[in-house]
Amino acid sequence: GMPGTGKTTLARLAYNDDAVVKHFSPRAWVCVSVESDVEKITKAILSDISPQSNDSKNFNRLQVELSQSLAGKRFLLVLDDVWNRNYEDWNNLRSPFRGGAKGSKVIVTTRDRGVALIMQPSDNYHHSLEPLSDDDCWSIFVQHAFENRDIQKHPNLKSIGKKIVEKCDGLPLAFKVLG
Structure with missing residues (x-):
């Protein structure tokens, strides 16, 4: 989805949800971004799930250690901004x-549909986040800008707020920052 639609926020909410925390062990969150060195990503995953891991191993050794750390376990891995x-x-x-227990999940956030297609496992689920409706944007904007106070008492602020929401094009990050 487009930048600012809430991909990372949604993934973070799922990752930190109590039921998810109880269901998956180990869990790892790696912010990938433009720097996509597979060895660095592997090291980051390994350091998240096995903090005592030695950082100086070569790539093959890292992969073996990661494989052993995940073997038979129901893990959750988030690769953010790929x-x-x-x-x-x-x-x-x-x-x-591949050695993880049945039910292990890898969540990938990306703004590039091509990446989503490349990352597809056999039991994939692809969800594209779209901009929010004006009504949803307004509701969130009011929560942040006015802290749910009665906006009807300030009609001039309401009209200004509506213009701000309109300019944000349905992107939650934009109106949350402006709110």
């Missing part, structure tokens, strides 16, 4: 995930 479209890189990264 940009890399290189199938071979992602195939290499995924290799240690």
